Amino acid sequence: MEGLNLNTTAARLNVYIKGQGFPILGLHGHPGTGRSLSVFTNHLSKRYQTFAPDLRGYGKSRWNGNFNMNDHLTDLEALLDRFEIEKCLVLGWSLGGILAMELALRLPERITGLILVATAAKPRGSHPPITWQDNLYTGVAGLLNYIKPSWQWNIETFGKRSLFRYLIQQHTSTTYNYIATEAVPAIANLTCC
Structure with missing residues (x-):
């Protein structure tokens, strides 16, 4: 390749x-x-x-x-x-x-x-509005998971209040760990529409 x-x-x-x-x-x-x-x-x-x-x-x-x-x-x-x-x-x-x-x-x-x-055909229509708190909790959850993967306190405190909560409901903890670990560089630089 x-x-x-x-x-x-x-x-x-x-x-x-x-x-x-x-x-x-x-x-x-x-x-x-x-x-x-x-x-x-x-x-x-x-x-x-x-x-x-x-x-x-x-x-x-x-x-x-x-x-x-x-x-x-x-x-x-x-x-x-x-x-x-x-x-x-x-x-x-x-x-x-x-x-x-x-x-x-x-x-x-x-x-x-x-x-x-694995694509949402209506990406804007099926997702609830995102608040600044959602973005904050997502960033904190991602960073903490990068430092200490699968830390239950982080998942309960920040993960379930973050945008990851939608992924948690649909995926295994292994997938959640991969998403949180790999997403940190991208989340840090992405701005909303």
Whole structure:
């Protein structure tokens, strides 16, 4: 899996490219990296050319300052332009699926189809409003879990009051630990829409 750098206005994206053929843009979830899509790209690259970037704020990608979700879309459009991709399929996993849907709405003439894995089809409609306290508890829970993984006091005190509470209700403690550990760098730099 080849890793290349793509410079956009405010970010340098690391992009894993593999295979030959019709392009498939793979977008990872949160947390994750382009490499985490190898479960798909290893097979797809036998018939297609796969592009799997580390989104801004993840993996080996670098950025200047804070960013929001629209910045991801700008980065992805720049990626399509840089590699002269006129049309492609987009595979999105979780957060990547939300970005895939938004990218298809933004560039309908370039996106020929979507492959969505574990993606909320109505990301804004099914999630309750987020308060500054939710963001604070999420940050504290993530940092404490990074320092002392699976600490029950942290889970009871901050985790259940944070945005992680939705993940706790649906996932195992192993998944929660992975999410909290891997999410710390991304949470620290993501701003709301």
